Amino acid sequence: MSAEPETRPVPGGSPSAPGVHPRPLWSFRPRSDREAGDAVVSNFLLHWFPAKTYKPSLDWTYSFWLGTASAALFFLLVLSGLPLLLLYVPSVERAYGSVKDIEYVVTFGSWIRAVHRIAAHLMVAVVFLHLVRVFLTGAYKNGTGRGQRREWNWVIGVGLIVLTLFLSFTGYLLPWDQLAYWAVTVGTNIASSVPFVGPEMRELLIGGRTIDQATLIRFYVLHVIFLPGAVGALFAYHMWRVRKDGGLAKADRWVLETGKVETPAGRTKTYSLLGVARGTAPAIKATSLQARDLTVNAVNDLVRRAAIVTLGTFAVVSILACFVPSPLEEPANALVTPNPAKAPWYFLWLQEIVTDTTIRIGSFTINGAFLGGVLLPGALLALLTAWPWLDRSSREAAGVWFARDRRRQNLVFLAVVLVVLAFTVVGTFMRGPYWHFYWPWQPWPELPTRI
Numbered sequence: 001m002s003a004e005p006e007t008r009p010v011p012g013g014s015p016s017a018p019g020v021h022p023r024p025l026w027s028f029r030p031r032s033d034r035e036a037g038d039a040v041v042s043n044f045l046l047h048w049f050p051a052k053t054y055k056p057s058l059d060w061t062y063s064f065w066l067g068t069a070s071a072a073l074f075f076l077l078v079l080s081g082l083p084l085l086l087l088y089v090p091s092v093e094r095a096y097g098s099v100k101d102i103e104y105v106v107t108f109g110s111w112i113r114a115v116h117r118i119a120a121h122l123m124v125a126v127v128f129l130h131l132v133r134v135f136l137t138g139a140y141k142n143g144t145g146r147g148q149r150r151e152w153n154w155v156i157g158v159g160l161i162v163l164t165l166f167l168s169f170t171g172y173l174l175p176w177d178q179l180a181y182w183a184v185t186v187g188t189n190i191a192s193s194v195p196f197v198g199p200e201m202r203e204l205l206i207g208g209r210t211i212d213q214a215t216l217i218r219f220y221v222l223h224v225i226f227l228p229g230a231v232g233a234l235f236a237y238h239m240w241r242v243r244k245d246g247g248l249a250k251a252d253r254w255v256l257e258t259g260k261v262e263t264p265a266g267r268t269k270t271y272s273l274l275g276v277a278r279g280t281a282p283a284i285k286a287t288s289l290q291a292r293d294l295t296v297n298a299v300n301d302l303v304r305r306a307a308i309v310t311l312g313t314f315a316v317v318s319i320l321a322c323f324v325p326s327p328l329e330e331p332a333n334a335l336v337t338p339n340p341a342k343a344p345w346y347f348l349w350l351q352e353i354v355t356d357t358t359i360r361i362g363s364f365t366i367n368g369a370f371l372g373g374v375l376l377p378g379a380l381l382a383l384l385t386a387w388p389w390l391d392r393s394s395r396e397a398a399g400v401w402f403a404r405d406r407r408r409q410n411l412v413f414l415a416v417v418l419v420v421l422a423f424t425v426v427g428t429f430m431r432g433p434y435w436h437f438y439w440p441w442q443p444w445p446e447l448p449t450r451i
Helices: 033-043 066-087 097-105 109-136 149-172 176-191 199-208 213-244 248-258 298-323 347-356 368-388 403-428
Strands: 052-054 266-272 275-280 295-297 359-360 364-366
Touching: 033 295, 033 298, 052 298, 066 097, 066 109, 066 248, 066 298, 097 109, 097 275, 097 403, 109 149, 109 298, 109 403, 149 347, 149 368, 176 298, 176 347, 176 368, 199 213, 213 295, 213 403, 347 403
Parallel strands: none
Antiparallel strands: 052 295, 266 275, 359 364
């Protein structure tokens, strides 16, 4: 008697042909709908993806995949930050020297530092663009699904951009050079302008009245532990909330336009005392938003696109790091003030507003640091957070670029965004010594250097 050939089961599918071993990468290359669904459950890396996703959610020109790019940049920051964490010394006596060793002594140290710095700057920009995209498409509005709470996910997104700014700001001080020291000095001085509690807030932030060892260790702990943990936790909840809300808002809009697909009842046979009755069995004809022509398998359609965006983001940052080195100026010196002293580039619009709102009328001076640095940005942030509850446009406007009934609020929002960008450009390229305005083609005056 000959033994029958051995049959090995394939995970998530039917037994394979005789003598064929299971495919190790079957979850990344499913051959059937069942394998695609099982891949989400059985693969740890794919577990956070849904089994099905709406086709419009995969469009490149709707979301530009800015959310995925933001997540990729955060992941790259963690990866590049781990070797820097082991090499950096958070001490005012040794911080600058350790960064200098990373830049000039450690193998690939300058490239790793450049990757970390460029990824940090790009994350601020990409998260900001992601928030702009969500607003302009009305993606914070609830659509056709049940139990949607997209307005709360918008609040989480506003919190994420604030945490991203502080994450970059706390890392700005760590090189402990002149650029970092005075940028943080300018930024924290704006916080001290809050009436009554401003000086106490600044002392709590920097650990005293001057920027020294206490400030460095606080910023270091915030940068490597608390703020990344908070960003990671909010990002996880943000993605879970997207799943609970039925995906991107464009899918709801697409369903409203195409109509729900009716699932017909099949023909059956019914056995009775008089014989067999053929026809349609008693059933409720319902509509389904999970119809085959409205959705595709997340594995591999969604996963492939997410991988392209992630790997593309890694490649862009890695290439830029080869050509854009990280600056390292002289060691921090509290006695030598650079002229002009500027905040980090993402806070330069605040510094510009502070200058423009500081008005002197005789002996009376309007405090621009409080008006333009605290009151006005705080009001804008509060209005931005509460806007989903103030927006009275129809739900048909959700997921639509520049919807007609949202035209006015989109124009106002774009005007504010353009003002912020314009002030950032002015503060970066057109503010010279003593914060005077200079056109790009105008030379700056030569200042005496301190010997």
